[in-house]
Amino acid sequence: MxxxxxxxxxxxxxxxxxxxxxxxxxxxxxxxxxxxxxxxxxxxxxxxxxxxxxxxxxxxxxxxxxxxxxxxxxxxxxxxxxxxxxxxxxxxxxxxxxxxxxxxxxxxxxxxxxxxxxxxxxxxxxxxxxxxxxxxxxxxxxxxxxxxxxxxxxxxxxxxxxxxxxxxxxxxxxxxxxxxxxxxxxxxxxxxxxxxxxxxxxxxxxxxxxxxxxxxxxxxxxxxxxxxxxxxxxxxxxxxxxxxxxxxxxGGNAGCIVDEGSDLDFVVSRLVFGAYYQSGQSCISVQRIYAHASLYAALREKLTAAVRALKCGDPKQEDTFIGPMIAESEAQRLERWIGAAQQRGARLLCGGERRGAMLSPALLENVPADCELSTKEAFGPVAMLAAFDDFDAALDAVNASDYGLQAGVFTRDLGRIEKAWNRLEVGGVVIGDVPSFRVDHMPYGGVKQxxxxxxxxxxxxxxxxxxxxxxxxxxx
Structure with missing residues (x-):
């Protein structure tokens, strides 16, 4: 007390x-x-x-x-x-x-x-x-x-x-x-x-x-x-x-790449943590997910089910995963951004319902790249899915942001690891995990905005x- x-x-x-x-x-x-x-x-x-x-x-x-x-x-x-x-x-x-x-x-x-x-x-x-x-x-x-x-x-x-x-x-x-x-x-x-x-x-x-x-x-x-x-x-x-x-x-609107051959069960568990931990109110929260076309449908199905299963409610309860946003006005803002993306053709896969400062965890796909939900920092429980065929194009998509704090890349290809480290315009590249990972003695900060x-x-x-x-x- x-x-x-x-x-x-x-x-x-x-x-x-x-x-x-x-x-x-x-x-x-x-x-x-x-x-x-x-x-x-x-x-x-x-x-x-x-x-x-x-x-x-x-x-x-x-x-x-x-x-x-x-x-x-x-x-x-x-x-x-x-x-x-x-x-x-x-x-x-x-x-x-x-x-x-x-x-x-x-x-x-x-x-x-x-x-x-x-x-x-x-x-x-x-x-x-x-x-x-x-x-x-x-x-x-x-x-x-x-x-x-x-x-x-x-x-x-x-x-x-x-x-x-x-x-x-x-x-x-x-x-x-x-x-x-x-x-x-x-x-x-x-x-x-x-x-x-x-x-x-x-x-x-x-x-x-x-x-x-x-x-x-x-x-x-x-x-x-x-x-x-x-x-x-x-x-x-x-x-x-x-x-x-x-x-x-x-802060930022962190991007995360899921390359072909990734272990989807592990990836989903980490994406759920990275995107929705403390209601997404983290500057390295996973906001933009780019998944290889070969596994996109399976990832979408598994991730949607996992997000739907998250418990929302009283943060004092031991099994609560999603608590309130810091203020009702912030939940209202993010609700508007989700609605605006839907009006422009985005598909809401789950969540997005608001009650006061509580916003149920939302997952969308096909969000236009120039929507506020894509270009700005959401700072709430929301993430977006998009498919890619070419790894270089996925790197370009992550870089197509005014922000550059951290990025995550799930890949087993050493050449792609080196390419991501060289090309991603961020303060830190996290391989095999979400950009939300931080240990407190590592250098932490970003570039651009x-x-x-x-x-x-x-x-x-x-x-x-x-x-x-x-x-x-x-x-x-």
Whole structure:
């Protein structure tokens, strides 16, 4: 059960603000809890505290940072069911998926604990010619300083973790704004961080309105912005951020190729997971499926039956696979997109019925390539089937998108694996599985409208640090 109220965290400490944000149970629509809501003045206070913490954090020993991250992993594990139940309520995430996200939260902090003491430098002699005789250099990476983070609603724990844990490992103070729809997970992380000996001002976690959050983008005391969310918002932030680097993870409409000779029972089990896991509200959810003509009919039959069999309903029930979308307005949007595709000749194979924020899992075929359902990010429980005869044409179809986050390819042909890796315009190609696969230390991010930079602990640390060169002239 959620508590009736949660404070925000400002400069490592719980704080009330005199204002609150209502958080609903996404399945019932009832009020679940309230959280303290920050305004622009509190945000400015948090940024000032982070700026003051920059030197103490940079000078804090690596083993101390490691100890904080290890403490967090232990405490998350001890409170795992509490975290999962909170996630189930505030995000509407089926409880089995919520428990899986808690596991990933723990994994991310544990891996970051190792990275905190694994950062490397470089020695390089400089005497490439007579004028540099006796010179040599060392290179190390230093924290960029205080940073700002904005996390999304769909993975309130894990995607916040992918910002917080690398920042601690790198030695960067941070100010995090969680999504207004799902702020509780980040505040629970804040509860655990507040138990540690982090330097004063090392972290602030502030639920706040977008209108009060402009300083996270513009304030020059913050040296980097990392945002996960919609392309329109992300690219606008980058345009307003000035000189600071901006890391963007902006989603996609992932394509998946099923080549001839694939094991259909296995493929169907993975497509069901990839397309409908947590009601399709994942930026690497399978949206476009291209199946070889030789197995298209059989795949369509098996996949339709499997999708029809998925249980929809209360995410607190252990056997629920499809819970609510984050808001009724989002379910209405996707219902309109499905209807528009049908009006243009698409065939609805199953699903697509809406009740409030619940949308039954939908599968379509023959969706025109220029429909919103094809060109935009659905971010809901829907997938589309299309047939291909030529593998090169399937690669072209996957690439015919403004997005490029990850793609999946089921094939046993080594030459086609290499061709897919070379030609697919995405941040990651997953062979033998769906594009929805992610392990939390792998480089993760996209190209085109899917964003800039990479997450994954070690790769995030690269963004959060910068090289500093030492040149030494040896005495003659």
């Amino acid at each position: 959620l508590k009736s109220h949660y404070p925000l965290y400002l400069a490592n400490r719980p704080r009330e603000s005199g204002r609150t944000l209502d958080v609903s149970d996404k399945y019932s629509g009832a009020l679940a809890t309230r959280v303290a809501l920050a305004d622009a003045a509190l945000l400015d206070e948090a940024i000032a505290a982070a700026a003051a913490a920059a030197r103490p954090m940079a000078e804090w020993p690596a083993y101390e940072r490691q100890a904080v991250l290890e403490h967090c992993a232990r405490r998350f594990e001890a409170r795992a069911e509490e975290f999962a139940q909170a996630l189930c309520v505030e995000a509407g995430k089926p409880i089995r998926d919520a428990r899986g996200e808690v596991t990933r939260l723990i994994d991310t902090f544990r891996y970051a604990a190792g990275e905190a003491v694994r950062q490397h430098g470089d020695y390089r002699p400089l005497d490439i010619g007579p004028r540099a005789k006796g010179y040599w250099s060392l290179l190390k990476r230093v924290p960029v300083g205080p940073v700002s983070f904005i996390s999304p609603f769909n993975f309130p724990l894990n995607l916040a973790a992918h910002k917080i844990a690398p920042a601690i490992a790198a030695g960067c103070p941070f100010v995090l704004k969680p999504a207004s729809a799902t702020p509780v997970g980040a505040l629970l992380i804040g509860e655990v961080l507040a138990e540690t000996a982090l330097p004063a001002g090392a972290f602030s976690i502030l639920p706040c309105r977008a209108a009060d959050a402009d300083a996270l983008v513009r304030d020059e005391r913050l040296k980097l912005l990392s945002f996960t969310g919609s392309p329109a918002v992300g690219w606008d932030m980058k345009a307003r951020a000035g000189r600071k680097p901006v890391i963007l993870e902006l 899917s964003g800039l930079g990479r997450e994954g602990v070690a790769y995030a640390i690269e963004h959060l640090t910068e090289p500093r060169l030492l040149v030494v002239r040896s005495p003659a």
